[in-house]
Amino acid sequence: MSLLRFRDETLGHGGRAVLSGVSLTLSPGERVVLLGRSGAGKSTLLAAMHDRLRAEMRVALVPQEHGLVPQLSAERNALMGRLDDHGAMHNLRTLIHPRAQDRAGAAAVLDELGLAAQAGQRVETLSGGQKQRVALARAFWRGGAVLIADEPVSALDETQGAQVLDRIAERFPTALVALHDVAQARAFATRIIGLARGRIVLDAAPGRIDNAAIAALYGG
Numbered sequence: 001m002s003l004l005r006f007r008d009e010t011l012g013h014g015g016r017a018v019l020s021g022v023s024l025t026l027s028p029g030e031r032v033v034l035l036g037r038s039g040a041g042k043s044t045l046l047a048a049m050h051d052r053l054r055a056e057m058r059v060a061l062v063p064q065e066h067g068l069v070p071q072l073s074a075e076r077n078a079l080m081g082r083l084d085d086h087g088a089m090h091n092l093r094t095l096i097h098p099r100a101q102d103r104a105g106a107a108a109v110l111d112e113l114g115l116a117a118q119a120g121q122r123v124e125t126l127s128g129g130q131k132q133r134v135a136l137a138r139a140f141w142r143g144g145a146v147l148i149a150d151e152p153v154s155a156l157d158e159t160q161g162a163q164v165l166d167r168i169a170e171r172f173p174t175a176l177v178a179l180h181d182v183a184q185a186r187a188f189a190t191r192i193i194g195l196a197r198g199r200i201v202l203d204a205a206p207g208r209i210d211n212a213a214i215a216a217l218y219g220g
C-alpha cells in the first residue's frame with residue numbers, strides 16, 4: 001500500500017514550474033528527507049505532498065515560517081494543533097478557557113520539547129529556537145499518520161536538533177522533512193530525495209548515497 005504517488009508531475013506556483021518530471025511513491029513507515037540548495041524546490045515539493053496527503057489522512061505540519069500567532073502564549077499555539085477537529089464554538093472556548101485535559105496534553109508536549117517554563121509566555125517574546133519548538137509542539141499535539149516539516153530544527157543546536165528528530169521518529173509513523181544538515185539527514189532518514197536543476201536527481205536510502213552525490217546537490 002502506498003500513501004502517495006506522483007507520476008511525472010510538474011509542481012510550481014501560479015503556473016510557473018519549479019519541479020518537473022516528479023515521480024515518487026511514498027510508503028508508510030518511510031522517513032524521507034529532502035535535500036537541495038536554497039530555492040531548489042524543497043518547500044514546493046512538501047506543499048504538494050501536504051495538499052495530496054491531507055485529503056486522505058491526518059497530517060501534522062511544521063511550516064518553514066512556523067505560522068504561529070505571536071500575541072498568544074506557547075500553550076495556546078500548541079493547542080491550535082487540534083482546532084480543526086472541532087467546531088467554532090469549541091475552538092473559541094479552547095482558546096479562551098481550555099479544558100484541563102487539553103492543557104495537560106499541551107503541557108506534556110511543551111515539556112517534551114524543553115518549553116515547560118515558557119508555556120504561558122507570548123510567542124512574540126520567545127527566541128527563534130523556542131518559536132520553532134512551539135511549532136513542533138503544535139504538530140506533536142495534533143499528531144497524525146504523517147508529519148510534514150520544513151526545516152524543523154534549523155534554529156536548534158546540534159544536540160537539540162538530534163533529540164527533536166528522534167522524537168519525530170517516535171511520534172510519527174511516516175515523516176517528510178526538509179533539512180540542510182547532511183549528518184542529521186543521514187541519521188534520521190530512511191530515504192533521501194535530492195533536488196537540483198528543477199528535478200529529483202537523487203532518491204535512495206542514505207547508505208546507498210555517497211557524500212560526493214550529496215555535495216553535488218549544493219555545488220555549481
Ligand SMILES: Nc1ncnc2c1ncn2[C@@H]1O[C@H](COP(=O)(O)OP(=O)(O)OP(=O)(O)O)[C@@H](O)[C@H]1O
Pocket residue numbers: 013014018036037038039040041042043044045064
Ligand atoms: N508561494 C510562492 N509563489 C511563487 N513562487 C514561489 C512560492 N514559493 C516558492 N516559490 C519559488 O519556487 C522556487 C522554489 O522555492 P522553494 O521554497 O520550494 O525552495 P526551497 O528548496 O524550499 O528553498 P529554501 O531552502 O530557501 O527554503 C523558488 O524559485 C521560489 O522563488
